[in-house]
Amino acid sequence: MPAVAVTRGRLTGLHEIVDVGRDRARGGYSRHVWQPAEIELRAWFVERAERLGLGVEHDRNGNIWAWWGAPGDDAVVVGSHLDSVPGGGEYDGPLGVVSALDAIALLQSTGFTPGRPCAVVVFAEEEGSRFGVACLGSRLMTGAIDPERAGALADADADGVRFAEAAEANGIAARHLGRDDAALGRIGLFLELHVEQGRGLIGLDSPVAVASSILAHGRWRIDIAGEANHAGATRMGDRRDPMVAAARGIVAVRDAAAARGDDRATVGRIHALPGGTNVIPSAVTTWLDARSARDDDTRDLVAEITARVGAAAAAEGCSVTVVEESWSGAVHFDPVLRDGLAARLGGIPALPTGAGHDAGILAAHVPTAMLFVRNPSGVSHSPEEHATLDDAVAGVVALEHVLRGLL
Structure with missing residues (x-):
C-alpha cells in the first residue's frame, strides 16, 4: 500500500x-x-x-x-x-x-x-x-x-x-x-x-x-404572521401568537414525514420578530428541509406539511406563506x-x-x-x-x- x-x-x-x-x-x-x-x-x-x-x-x-x-x-x-x-x-x-x-x-x-x-x-x-x-x-x-x-x-x-x-x-x-x-x-x-x-x-x-x-430534496421558508402584543397584558384567549402556530407546525413536520416511511423532514432554524422575551411575536419564520427518494414524493410531503402548518396557524388566528428557496431533484x-x-x-x-x-x-x-x-x-x-x-x-x-x- x-x-x-x-x-x-x-x-x-x-x-x-x-x-x-x-x-x-x-x-x-x-x-x-x-x-x-x-x-x-x-x-x-x-x-x-x-x-x-x-x-x-x-x-x-x-x-x-x-x-x-x-x-x-x-x-x-x-x-x-x-x-x-x-x-x-x-x-x-x-x-x-x-x-x-x-x-x-x-x-x-x-x-x-x-x-x-x-x-x-x-x-x-x-x-x-x-x-x-x-x-x-x-x-x-x-x-x-x-x-x-x-x-x-x-x-x-x-x-x-x-x-x-x-x-x-x-x-x-x-x-x-x-x-x-x-x-x-x-x-x-x-x-x-x-x-x-x-x-x-x-x-x-x-x-x-x-x-x-x-x-430529492429542497428548502422552504415558512412565514407565520400574527399580532405582536404584551406578554403580561394580553389574555391567552385574546392572542394571535405565531410562535404557538410554529411550534404546532414543527411537530406536524415530524409527524407528516414519520407517517410516510423513509421520508425525512426537518426544521433546524427559527426566527421570531421582534424577539423580546416579554413580547408575543408579530411573526415567526421557520425553514423546512424535506427529502424523499422520488421528486413527486418530496413534493407531496411538502404539500401535506403546508396543509398541516396552515391548519395550525388558522387555529391561532395567524396566516402562513410558504416560499421554496431551493430544489434538487x-x-x-x-x-x-x-x-x-x-x-x-x-x-x-x-x-x-x-x-x-x-x-x-x-x-x-x-x-x-x-x-x-x-x-x-x-x-x-x-x-x-x-x-x-x-x-x-x-x-x-x-x-x-x-x-x-x-x-
Whole structure:
C-alpha cells in the first residue's frame, strides 16, 4: 500500500487546518463562505496545491481550480468543498479536498504522468449556511440558479450583506456570476470523495463505497404572521401568537414525514420578530428541509406539511406563506462510471445518500460519481462526525487507484 502522509492521527492536510474555524460556542466548526475561517481555508488550499506544482485559477463564481498540468478539455475533475454548516464536523467537505490533493501527491511520488487534463476543484457555498442555497457555486456554474437571484441572496445572519456584495468584496465581479460554459465544458467527468453522512457503511466489510443516488430534496421558508402584543397584558384567549402556530407546525413536520416511511423532514432554524422575551411575536419564520427518494414524493410531503402548518396557524388566528428557496431533484449517478469504479476497487458496495452534494448538481451535465468513506458514528453536520485514520487513508488510496485508471 502506498504511504499516505499522516500527522497526529489525521491526514496531514486535515491536521494543517484543524484549528481553522473552530466554534467554541457550538462545538465543531463554523466555516462560512467568504468569512474569515473559510477565506483562510481557501488560502491554505492554494498554498497546498502550489506545493504540489498545481496551477491555480479562480472562476467567475468563486470556485477554485488547481490544475495538474495544462488546463484542457475532457478533464478528470475531482474535489469537494471547504465550507461547513454552523457547528459542523471536521470531515464534511475538507476530507474530499485533502484526499484529492493527497491522491495526486501519491501519483506524483510514483512518477505517474496524466494522459489527460486533471484538476482539483473547491466549490463555493456548498452548505448554503451563509446565503441559504446549497451548492451555490456549482449551481451558478451549471446555470441551475438565476445569477440575479443568487446575487440578491441575503446573509443568514441578517446583517444586510448580499451574495453579490460579498462576491465583489472577495474579487468576484457580480456582473459575471452565472453559467460558465468554459469551465463546465472542460469537465469530462467529475468525482467527489466525501465522508459518509449516514450509517450505510457501518457493519459492512469495506471502508469505502460508491454512491448510487441522492434523495430529492429542497428548502422552504415558512412565514407565520400574527399580532405582536404584551406578554403580561394580553389574555391567552385574546392572542394571535405565531410562535404557538410554529411550534404546532414543527411537530406536524415530524409527524407528516414519520407517517410516510423513509421520508425525512426537518426544521433546524427559527426566527421570531421582534424577539423580546416579554413580547408575543408579530411573526415567526421557520425553514423546512424535506427529502424523499422520488421528486413527486418530496413534493407531496411538502404539500401535506403546508396543509398541516396552515391548519395550525388558522387555529391561532395567524396566516402562513410558504416560499421554496431551493430544489434538487433525485439524482442517479452515471451507472457506467459508478459500476466501473466499484469494479476497479474490488466490488465495493453502492449506497444511496440523503445528503446533497455538488456532485448531484453536476450529474445533470457530465458523468459524475462519488466515493464515500466510512463514518463509524453515523453522525454528520455535528462535531460527532468522524472517520478513522485507517479509513481516511483507504479513501485516499482508493481515489489514487481510480485516478490512475481514469488518467
